[in-house]
Amino acid sequence: MKVSDADGHLERTFMSPASQKAINLVQSWMDDAGLRTWVDQMGNVHGRADGMNSHAEALLIGSHLDTVIDAGIFDGPLGIVCAVSALKVLKIRGKLGNLKRPVEVIAFSDEEGVRFQSTFLGSAAISGTRPASALLISDKSGVTVQDVLKENSFDATEESYLQLKYDPQSVWGYIEVHIEQGPVLESVGLPLGVVKGIAGQTRLKVTVRGSQGHAGTVPMSMRQDPMTAAAELIVLLETMCKNPADFISYDKHCNGFAAESLAGSLVCTVGEISSWPGASNVIPGQVTFTVDLRTMDDMAREAIIFEISNRMYQTCERRSVSCIIERKHDAEAVKCDPGLSSELKSAANSALKRVAGEIQDKVPVLMSGAGHDAMAMSHLTKVGMLFVRCRGGISHSPAEHVLDDDVWIAGLAILAFLETNL
Numbered sequence: 001m002k003v004s005d006a007d008g009h010l011e012r013t014f015m016s017p018a019s020q021k022a023i024n025l026v027q028s029w030m031d032d033a034g035l036r037t038w039v040d041q042m043g044n045v046h047g048r049a050d051g052m053n054s055h056a057e058a059l060l061i062g063s064h065l066d067t068v069i070d071a072g073i074f075d076g077p078l079g080i081v082c083a084v085s086a087l088k089v090l091k092i093r094g095k096l097g098n099l100k101r102p103v104e105v106i107a108f109s110d111e112e113g114v115r116f117q118s119t120f121l122g123s124a125a126i127s128g129t130r131p132a133s134a135l136l137i138s139d140k141s142g143v144t145v146q147d148v149l150k151e152n153s154f155d156a157t158e159e160s161y162l163q164l165k166y167d168p169q170s171v172w173g174y175i176e177v178h179i180e181q182g183p184v185l186e187s188v189g190l191p192l193g194v195v196k197g198i199a200g201q202t203r204l205k206v207t208v209r210g211s212q213g214h215a216g217t218v219p220m221s222m223r224q225d226p227m228t229a230a231a232e233l234i235v236l237l238e239t240m241c242k243n244p245a246d247f248i249s250y251d252k253h254c255n256g257f258a259a260e261s262l263a264g265s266l267v268c269t270v271g272e273i274s275s276w277p278g279a280s281n282v283i284p285g286q287v288t289f290t291v292d293l294r295t296m297d298d299m300a301r302e303a304i305i306f307e308i309s310n311r312m313y314q315t316c317e318r319r320s321v322s323c324i325i326e327r328k329h330d331a332e333a334v335k336c337d338p339g340l341s342s343e344l345k346s347a348a349n350s351a352l353k354r355v356a357g358e359i360q361d362k363v364p365v366l367m368s369g370a371g372h373d374a375m376a377m378s379h380l381t382k383v384g385m386l387f388v389r390c391r392g393g394i395s396h397s398p399a400e401h402v403l404d405d406d407v408w409i410a411g412l413a414i415l416a417f418l419e420t421n422l
Contacts, residue, residue: 002073003018003021003022003025004018005017005018006069009069009070009071009398010067010070010071010072010073010398011067011068011069011070011071012065012066012067012071013066013067013069013110013112013114013115014043014066014109014110014114014115014116014121014145014148015043015109015148015149015151015152016115019043019065019066019109020152022065022107023039023043023045023065023107023109026045026065026080026084026107027039027045027047029081029084030045030046030047030084030105031047032088033047033084033085033087033088033091034049034087034088034091034096035047035048035049035084035087035105036048036049036050040125040126040164041125041149041154041155041156041160041161041163041164042109042110042121042122042125042126042149042154042161042164043109043110043122043149043152043154044106044107044108044109044122044123044125044126044164045065045106045107045109046104046105046106046107047084047087047104047105048102048103048104048105049087049090049096049097049099049102049103049104050099050102051096051097051098051099051100051101051102051103051421052097052098052099052100053100053101053102054102056100056101056102056172057101057102057169057170057171057172058101058102058103058104058170058171058172059101059102059103059104059172059173059174059175059421060104060105060106060171060173060174060175060377060381061079061083061103061104061105061106061174061175061176061177061414062079062080062083062105062106062107062108062123062174062176062373062377063076063077063078063079063080063083063107063108063111063176063177063178063372063373064076064079064107064108064109064110064111064112064122064123064373065077065080065107065108065109066108066109066110066111066112066114067112067114068112068114068396069114070397070398071396071397071398071400072394072395072396072397072398072399072400072401073400074179074388074390074395074400074401074402075178075179075181075395075396075400076111076112076178078177078178078179078388078402078407078410079176079177079178080105080107081407081411082177082407082410082411082413082414083105083177083414084105085411085414086411086412086414086415086417086418087103087105087418089415090415090418090422095422098422099418099421099422100421100422101172101421103418103421106122106123106126108120108122108123108126108373109121109122110122111123111371111372111373113203113329115139116137116138116139116145117137117139117203117205117290117328117329118134118137118328118329119203119329119331119371120331120371120373120375120376121134121145122373123373123376123377124376125161125164125165126164126165126166126376126377126380127165127166127376127377127378127379127380128165128166128379128380129376129379132158132161132162134161135149135156135158135161166380168380168381171380171381172381173337173340173381173382173383173384174374174377174378174380174381174382174383174384175340175344175383175384175385175386175414175417176372176373176374176377176383176384176385176386177385177386177388177410177413177414178372178385178386178387178388179387179388179389179390179395179400179402180193180366180387180388180389180390180393181368181369181370181390181393181395181396182366182369182370182393183392183393184364184366184393185364185366185387185388185389185390186389186390186391186392186393188364190362190363190364190389191352191388191389191403191405191406191409191410192348192351192352192363192386192387192388192389192406192409192410192413193348193363193364193365193366193386193387193389194336194341194344194345194348194363194364194365194366194384194385194386194387195336195341195365195366195367195368195374195384195385195386195387196335196336196341196365196366196367197296197333197334197335197336197367197368198333198334198336198367198368198370198371198372198374198375198385199265199294199295199296199333199367199368199369199370199371200294200295200296200297200298200301200330200331200332200333200334201292201293201294201301201329201330201331201371202291202292202293202294202301202305202327202329202330202331203290203291203292203293203327203328203329203330204290204291204293204305204325204326204327204328205288205289205290205291205325205326205328206230206233206288206289206290206291206312206323206324206325206326207286207287207288207323207324207326208226208229208230208233208286208287208288208316208321208322208323209226209285209286209321209322209323209324210223210224210225210226210227210229210283210284210285210286210287210319210320210321210322211223211224211225211283211285212277212282212283212284212285212286213282213283214281214282214283215280215281215282215283216281218283223283224319224320224321225283225284225319225321226275226284226285226286226287226321227275227283227284227287228319229287229315229316229319229321229323230273230287230289232315232319233289233312233315233316233323234270234273234289236308236311236312236315237268237270237291237308237312238268240268240304240307240308240311241266241267241268241293241304244262244266244304245262247307247311248262248303248304248307262295262297262300262304265294265295265296265297265367265369266293266294266295266300266304267293267294267295267369268291268292268293268294269291269292269293270289270290270291270292271290271292272289272290273287273288273289273290274287274288274289275287275288290328291308293305293308294369294371295333296333296367297333298332298333301333309325312325313325331371331375331376332375334374334375334378334383336374336383336384336385337382337383337384339382340382340383340384341365341384343384343417343420344384344385344386344413344417345363345365346416346420347386347413347414347416347417347420348363348386348409348413348416349363350412350413350416351409351410351412351413351415351416352409354412354416355405355408355409355412366387368385368387370395372385386410386413386414388402388406388407388409388410389402389403389406390402391403
């Protein structure tokens, strides 16, 4: 049964009623696995096994509870289920107390950033990458993060927020299991892959303002229409992101990055658009849309944003409309720790051997175009990630699907990883 705020689709956003149900459900799973559990002041759910030395540096394993709108069931929760299940196996075998370091599973309350247009609210609080002013971020209705936390009986004070940050000296590393959200693993016929890095990303909010008027009485030649201007800007964005080399001058290297760094990894998406007043017989006075831009090279990302912004301003000036471009979110590209990646690869091979009955050494190494909580956690400690194959590479959709056998193998891989810490 889906834990959702909607009847016809899966939707679970930060501190929604369904989110509260999910928090309680996951905490009960952690309790059942023999973990010491609590929910922190940002709604993150924690389950910890202290092992043989509760004061040693801890291994953190995490993923997120929240979803996009009209989501699939695996994005986020898969990583939580794999971690809790592996620890439950150790409990059943009587080995939970034999861990040489503490292991803590964290189900982060918000990664997608749907409600407040600000990703990693949960993991950023723990890693200390976002200031207490994050509590004042508001949604479209003007409700702040602080408001919604207080509605759900959390303190939501600056002091309680800052206390969430973990001491880097107390953490050994962070690992995360996640669906690939891409087609590579399926194309090579393998269930697991190790992630070597995560693309940097920027979210922009573009507001175009023109002259509101009657749809039937303002001549076409006299209009200052923000809707048609926005349409041109969106097509411009698509053209530039498909062919960045046509818009940025390269001399082998441009400001320190190689041309190739943009060619294969740059992706740009307009995922949301709205107009005011939004009537069929009115030329809108304002149009707002979002831009999600990602690439593996941070310097290249800055260069393309600079070029896109300049060309957007030029287009708006030519069309006699105003244009405001706001940066709503930035995350630098992340390189996964080679040591953790090697251990995860060995664990994945071990899991494949258990299932296939033969020695495997075929676990591919991939880059991630999608953002993950590991990005925020990389500011706290070294990180590693394991990808799980998903059908057609489809994600952020009810068509998202992972084979039961692949879920099983992912859980076995985390178990094998934990067994090296016994």
